[in-house]
Amino acid sequence: MPEVPQNAGYLVAAYVVTAVILLGYTFSLYRRSSKG
């Protein structure tokens, strides 16, 4: 049986990037509404 690949670093990177993009956009909307 083949070994399971050890590539958890890529998984972590993708999850972090997604969180950063979503939180960044949330913050951007919040800032724009506060300025308005």
Add this chain to the structure above:
Amino acid sequence: MSLLHRGRWITLLGLALLAGVYVRALAFTPVERLQGPAQKIYYLHVPAAIWAETAMVLVGLGSIFYLFLKDRRLDRFAAASAEVGTVFAAIVLTTGPIWGKPIWGTWWTWDARLTSTLLLFFLYIGYLLLRGAVRDPALGARYAAVLGICGMCLVPFIHLSVYLFRTLHPQPIILKPSAPSLPGSMLATWLFSLGVFTLLYVGFVTQRYALSLLWEERNGA
């Protein structure tokens, strides 16, 4: 409660549930044997892709009806959907290569699916730039509507590109004519994530729509 606050609460609920998706995907969903942990990128990549494409379809539909009815609410909605679609497209274009590197051995390849998705992202950027570049808001809305309709026409091509061309990108394993080929626990995680991304789309678009309204009221547009 104002529209802006309603959107903010929906977004916060979506973000809280996204944390739940992370916990479920990382701790309670089995690791795929051939791809390893990187397969779990799928739970974010595909829901983001579905909403990046759906957002463009909604931009196109809003644009068509705007051109016929001249109802500013439709244009406001199209602009909001385009901005949120850009965010989801950015997630697709970053998580995809991060998955591709360990599985394909390369970050990027110019195959039909990847290239057409990149084109979708550029169309979103073009749409937003066009709106900002034209001084007359009504004229800008008309030009943007035409671009939005072009973007909508691209979406079926993106979805079918894996059938029409020889691509490295996997074929759909859920959105296909036959039954989904995912084990139950993986499918449940994916459906949970799709629900959360739907909530985030609704929350973001509601907030962005409310911001347009505020801006128009302030500027007397």
